[in-house]
Amino acid sequence: MTALFSAQGLSKERHPQSRAIELVSVEQYADWLATQAEFTRNWLTSQSFQGRATQFALLPDAGGQCNRVVAVIGGDTPYAIAHLPKLLPKGHYHRCPHSTAALSTDNLLLGWGLGAYRFERYLAKTEPAILHAEGQSARAESVLTASLEVRDWINTPTEHMGPDELEQAVRAIGADFQAKVSSICGEELLVENFPTIHAVGRAAHRAPRLIRLDWGDDAHPHVVLCGKGVCFDTGGLNIKAADGMRNMKKDMGGAAHALGLARLLMQNTVPVRLTLLIAAVENAIAGNAFRPGDVITTRQGLSVEIDNTDAEGRLVLADALALAGELKPDLIMDFATLTGAARIALGPDLPALFSNQDAVARDYLAAGESEHDPLWQMPLWQPYLGYLKSNVADLANSGASKMAGCMTAALFLQRFVPTETAWMHLDVYSWNDSERPGKPAGGEAQGLRAAFRFLQKKYDHRYFTDS
Numbered sequence: 514m515t516a517l518f519s520a521q522g523l524s525k526e527r528h529p530q531s532r533a534i535e536l537v538s539v540e541q542y543a544d545w546l547a548t549q550a551e552f553t554r555n556w557l558t559s560q561s562f563q564g565r566a567t568q569f570a571l572l573p574d575a576g577g578q579c580n581r582v583v584a585v586i587g588g589d590t591p592y593a594i595a596h597l598p599k600l601l602p603k604g605h606y607h608r609c610p611h612s613t614a615a616l617s618t619d620n621l622l623l624g625w626g627l628g629a630y631r632f633e634r635y636l637a638k639t640e641p642a643i644l645h646a647e648g649q650s651a652r653a654e655s656v657l658t659a660s661l662e663v664r665d666w667i668n669t670p671t672e673h674m675g676p677d678e679l680e681q682a683v684r685a686i687g688a689d690f691q692a693k694v695s696s697i698c699g700e701e702l703l704v705e706n707f708p709t710i711h712a713v714g715r716a717a718h719r720a721p722r723l724i725r726l727d728w729g730d731d732a733h734p735h736v737v738l739c740g741k742g743v744c745f746d747t748g749g750l751n752i753k754a755a756d757g758m759r760n761m762k763k764d765m766g767g768a769a770h771a772l773g774l775a776r777l778l779m780q781n782t783v784p785v786r787l788t789l790l791i792a793a794v795e796n797a798i799a800g801n802a803f804r805p806g807d808v809i810t811t812r813q814g815l816s817v818e819i820d821n822t823d824a825e826g827r828l829v830l831a832d833a834l835a836l837a838g839e840l841k842p843d844l845i846m847d848f849a850t851l852t853g854a855a856r857i858a859l860g861p862d863l864p865a866l867f868s869n870q871d872a873v874a875r876d877y878l879a880a881g882e883s884e885h886d887p888l889w890q891m892p893l894w895q896p897y898l899g900y901l902k903s904n905v906a907d908l909a910n911s912g913a914s915k916m917a918g919c920m921t922a923a924l925f926l927q928r929f930v931p932t933e934t935a936w937m938h939l940d941v942y943s944w945n946d947s948e949r950p951g952k953p954a955g956g957e958a959q960g961l962r963a964a965f966r967f968l969q970k971k972y973d974h975r976y977f978t979d980s
């Protein structure tokens with residue numbers, strides 16, 4: 514844990530040569546400026562420093578040494594300061610105790626850590642600017658750790674993050690919290706009746722599997738988290754074009770989210786009985802690949818005609834969700850990089866949320882607002898299930914129409930969840946296409962902080978009792 518902490522650009526100890534960062538809100542900037550020495554006022558005005566949100570400046574002393582920074586804060590969010598770790602000169606920093614801008618310690622720590630992140634597994638290590646992590650916030654630290662782990666898992670290329678490595682990641686986290694981890698692998702999937710996971714993953718040289726983690730007290734409400742762990746999505750025989758395949762190492766992003774969320778629940782001892790189910794496969798191409806036109810009888814009993822082998826995420830989730838339903842939990846949440854259509858509808862930054870219970874969805878959305886981790890609800894518009902008609906099976910996994918693709922995918926999943934069980938599905942991009950403050954290019958956790966807050970508020974009455 515300590516190693517990760519310093520990699521995040523944070524340190525527990527205050528360095529003797531640490532520079533003070535004075536956080537000033539946009540509204541307070543003019544008043545603050547008026548209190549500064551003439552030298553500082555001239556320094557800032559001569560650089561046309563206007564006190565806009567996210568503007569910052571190094572402030573020298575009379576000898577030209579820079580021992581102070583002013584940073585203008587637009588609001589109390591992690592992203593208010595997330596640009597600083599990569600833009601400030603290397604060195605140590607701390608929040609100036611005279612800072613007047615409202616920025617919670619959690620947002621300071623989280624924003625700095627999210628902004629300092631670089632995926633350095635295959636690079637020479639660099640040292641970002643380091644912030645003294647003031648105060649004790651075990652919760653914020655765990656949220657940061659989980660968010661960065663999710664990024665790491667997604668960024669790791671498939672060669673080093675296949676179904677087996679994904680299982681090892683689950684086992685490592687499980688061991689930290691005395692959870693029980695098991696895996697049903699390869700041909701055993703057929704014996705144990707997970708035919709869709711087997712069919713999608715059978716062409717890969719690395720065995721498909723259903724990874725399961727169980728933790729917590731049986732007397733507590735049961736929450737099941739499901740993740741799409743497609744470690745690479747070639748599209749299968751309906752092969753993707755080069756552009757569409759380029760980033761498909763991230764197709765296990767849903768699994769990464771589910772695992773990160775599981776860590777958060779365990780580390781913060783949220784009083785739930787937790788089950789994590791990850792369907793881990795590679796959607797590969799070989800002579801034994803599943804084909805368009807094949808019919809698979811799923812675990813739940815519904816037969817599915819394969820219209821397109823690239824609509825594989827909903828297939829592997831179908832069997833995982835069927836098992837989730839058998840456990841009769843209080844709540845099922847699944848996370849999946851399920852459709853390109855969700856991105857067409859909402860763009861890369863807003864995960865699409867679907868739920869069979871609007872009240873539950875509303876609480877998740879509200880948690881997203883509080884956490885500055887937005888999501889957007891989309892409808893389970895039942896008539897669109899008509900797009901998935903098959904002449905030879907109960908259901909097809911896709912159809913000729915390109916209409917409402919993220920909804921038809923969600924409606925497909927819904928068929929595998931008992932109607933009486935509260936269920937939420939997040940179609941999540943899990944990726945930043947470009948580099949932005951606090952949102953480095955590459956793998957990203959989206960809707961994770963929101964999910965944790967939602968679950969903590971729902972199940973852990975030590976938290977958020979007032980709002």
Ligand code: BES
Nearest residue numbers: 821823824825826850851852853854911
């Ligand atoms: N993994 C993809 C979805 C995806 C693509 C997510 C790009 C994020 C970015 C998924 O398995 C897929 O290929 N879906 C198809 C479904 C279609 C064949 C019905 C899609 O969305 O095009």
Ligand code: ZN
Nearest residue numbers: 746823824825
């Ligand atoms: Zn696909």
Ligand code: ZN
Nearest residue numbers: 743746764826
């Ligand atoms: Zn996929």
